[in-house]
Amino acid sequence: MAPAVTILACGDPMRADDGAVLAALELLPAAARRRTEIRRIGQLDPEDLREVADGRPCIVGDAVAGLAAGTVIVRRLDAMAGRTASTGPTSSHALDLGQALGIAQAMGTLPHGWFLGIGGQDFTLHAGLSPDLRAHLPFAATVLEVIVAMAGRLAGGDA
Amino acid sequence: MAMHGTTDQAASGAVRAGGDEERFDLEQLTRVEGEGALHLRLAGGRVVEAHLSIFEAPRYFERLVIGRTPDEVIDIVARVCGICPVAYQMTAVHAFEDLFGIVVDPAVVALRRLLYCGEWIESHALHIYLLHAPDFLGYESGIELARDHRRIVERGLALKRTGNRILALLGGRPIHPVSVRVGGFSRVPSRGSLAELGPDLDAAVEAARTTVAWAATLPAPDFQEPVRLVALRHPQQYPMNQGRIASTDGLDLDPAGWEQAFGEEQVAWSTALQGRAHDGAAYLLGPAARITLDAAQLHPLAAEALAATGLSEEIATNPFRSIVARSVELLHAVAEARDLVAGYQPPATPQVSWSARPGQAAWATEAPRGLLFHRYAVDEEGVVGEARIVPPTSQNQTAIEAATAAFAPTVLDLPREETTNRLEQLIRSYDPCISCAAHFLDLRLEEV
Numbered sequence: 001m002a003p004a005v006t007i008l009a010c011g012d013p014m015r016a017d018d019g020a021v022l023a024a025l026e027l028l029p030a031a032a033r034r035r036t037e038i039r040r041i042g043q044l045d046p047e048d049l050r051e052v053a054d055g056r057p058c059i060v061g062d063a064v065a066g067l068a069a070g071t072v073i074v075r076r077l078d079a080m081a082g083r084t085a086s087t088g089p090t091s092s093h094a095l096d097l098g099q100a101l102g103i104a105q106a107m108g109t110l111p112h113g114w115f116l117g118i119g120g121q122d123f124t125l126h127a128g129l130s131p132d133l134r135a136h137l138p139f140a141a142t143v144l145e146v147i148v149a150m151a152g153r154l155a156g157g158d159a
Numbered sequence: 160m161a162m163h164g165t166t167d168q169a170a171s172g173a174v175r176a177g178g179d180e181e182r183f184d185l186e187q188l189t190r191v192e193g194e195g196a197l198h199l200r201l202a203g204g205r206v207v208e209a210h211l212s213i214f215e216a217p218r219y220f221e222r223l224v225i226g227r228t229p230d231e232v233i234d235i236v237a238r239v240c241g242i243c244p245v246a247y248q249m250t251a252v253h254a255f256e257d258l259f260g261i262v263v264d265p266a267v268v269a270l271r272r273l274l275y276c277g278e279w280i281e282s283h284a285l286h287i288y289l290l291h292a293p294d295f296l297g298y299e300s301g302i303e304l305a306r307d308h309r310r311i312v313e314r315g316l317a318l319k320r321t322g323n324r325i326l327a328l329l330g331g332r333p334i335h336p337v338s339v340r341v342g343g344f345s346r347v348p349s350r351g352s353l354a355e356l357g358p359d360l361d362a363a364v365e366a367a368r369t370t371v372a373w374a375a376t377l378p379a380p381d382f383q384e385p386v387r388l389v390a391l392r393h394p395q396q397y398p399m400n401q402g403r404i405a406s407t408d409g410l411d412l413d414p415a416g417w418e419q420a421f422g423e424e425q426v427a428w429s430t431a432l433q434g435r436a437h438d439g440a441a442y443l444l445g446p447a448a449r450i451t452l453d454a455a456q457l458h459p460l461a462a463e464a465l466a467a468t469g470l471s472e473e474i475a476t477n478p479f480r481s482i483v484a485r486s487v488e489l490l491h492a493v494a495e496a497r498d499l500v501a502g503y504q505p506p507a508t509p510q511v512s513w514s515a516r517p518g519q520a521a522w523a524t525e526a527p528r529g530l531l532f533h534r535y536a537v538d539e540e541g542v543v544g545e546a547r548i549v550p551p552t553s554q555n556q557t558a559i560e561a562a563t564a565a566f567a568p569t570v571l572d573l574p575r576e577e578t579t580n581r582l583e584q585l586i587r588s589y590d591p592c593i594s595c596a597a598h599f600l601d602l603r604l605e606e607v
Contacts, residue, residue, distance in 0.1 A: 014335075043334055045319070046316055047316050047319070047320045095301070099302060102300075102305075103312065103316075106303070106305035106306040106312075107305050107309045107312060108309075125223075125235070
């Protein structure tokens with residue numbers, strides 16, 4: 001059975017809480033994992049969005065600075081397109097999330113879906129999540145599971 | 160030049176500073192990596208002071224590597240930059256291998272060049288198409304450019320993707336690769352897995368040829384700023400991992416000998432040290448320097464494309480033509496990558512064994528933005544006791560400031576937004592990587 005949802009998992013587990021989404025995926029129940037195609041992409045690129053199968057919903061997950069550790073936010077991808085993070089650098093060689101989504105939207109390759117952000121507090125160079133984030137990770141995984149189920153229903157998949 | 164789309168430029172503009180003097184402040188440079196600003200002081204229509212102000216916090220990597228082993232250093236310095244981690248890894252690994260007398264398998268040498276090609280492809284494609292091209296075509300950002308010129312942006316993204324694929328295949332992932340080790344790689348790909356890159360690279364060569372021809376048509380301001388150009392030079396290959404330090408005024412140094420001719424100094428307006436030649440002169444690194452000094456070693460396809468532009472000489476003096484130089488190097492990198500993939504035979508072993516020796520491990524390689532120098536003092540166990548990392552943007556700052564001072568008077572009479580756009584376009588011509596540049600050498604930690 002083809003996956004009902006693609007998850008583009010951003011982040012780097014060697015930068016502490018930046019690995020939040022990857023850690024949350026580890027807690028996703030097996031039944032939910034079976035409905036998903038999970039791609040670990042480090043940093044979102046417009047090409048990642050273009051490569052999502054036609055019509056398949058997509059969840060872009062990433063850690064978010066500026067939120068309390070473990071806080072979860074969910075936004076529609078099209079509502080995030082073109083927006084620049086207010087707490088991060090305003091200039092970068094890498095495309096930030098809003099730019100990557102905006103370029104995909106401008107080219108007509110932005111899939112339907114959601115952004116799942118998990119607040120982090122420690123983005124320094126080491127492995128392992130901060131204690132606060134670790135404590136709240138089951139909640140983040142539950143939210144992710146709910147979105148997977150919802151996306152699967154919207155896609156007409158077996159969810 | 161009319162700008163499409165909305166503008167969210169940070170505050171900028173000219174203000175009277177008292178007497179006949181005026182100031183022009185561009186408080187937030189956009190579409191460059193890191194946080195920087197430009198401040199000009201003007202008197203009588205002349206720029207009397209141009210400061211590229213880098214206010215990004217220092218990164219302290221030179222302290223982070225102290226007490227670390229060579230392989231740990233390689234993984235740590237990759238974190239200096241998200242767009243050019245391979246350059247940091249390659250410079251460090253060559254420095255250690257040179258000191259330790261390690262000779263790696265020729266197939267490892269080829270794979271390292273391929274890895275470096277991947278980084279050049281990714282970095283150059285991103286800068287050409289999404290950071291710099293919008294300036295020439297009158298767009299605020301890559302998003303607006305994509306809306307009106309989808310095929311152009313698709314071409315750039317596909318090229319960038321090809322670079323990412325090379326990095327992921329050889330380095331384990333596209334950002335901050337993890338496979339580079341002293342003596343070789345932790346693992347190497349099979350011939351079959353590398354061959355899977357073939358179709359992508361065939362398409363990338365054609366896309367890069369188109370890129371060169373297209374970049375040459377972009378309207379560049381008529382501006383000449385001759386400056387000493389510095390790059391590695393190698394008799395058989397376009398410089399990446401190897402070569403001697405050369406310049407347009409005859410310099411010829413061992414890659415470990417950067418400090419014999421150059422140094423850095425702290426200036427009040429920047430958290431980045433500024434590089435200068437020991438004679439005090441500015442110098443410029445990067446694609447224009449490499450093409451000027453190493454054109455004879457370009458891949459034949461790149462050399463042919465460069466000749467067809469008719470811009471070989473202008474590239475050396477007009478910074479706005481750096482987009483053409485970068486495009487030629489993009490073509491060189493994809494064409495060489497294709498050749499390396501086609502000729503690949505896996506090494507007998509991914510990594511040769513080695514023993515540490517005490518001494519100074521120093522080397523220079525060519526990052527996408529130019530020559531990158533590392534020096535490490537290591538003990539008999541190979542543990543680092545002192546480090547110096549000199550990124551290309553640190554070295555280019557003085558030349559950027561000089562060019563800005565020379566160019567600004569030609570645009571200061573334009574409407575404020577246009578002046579800002581033109582000055583930003585000039586600075587983006589140098590593809591500055593401010594996060595890399597923000598480093599201190601003299602951090603002292605005192606434990607009480």
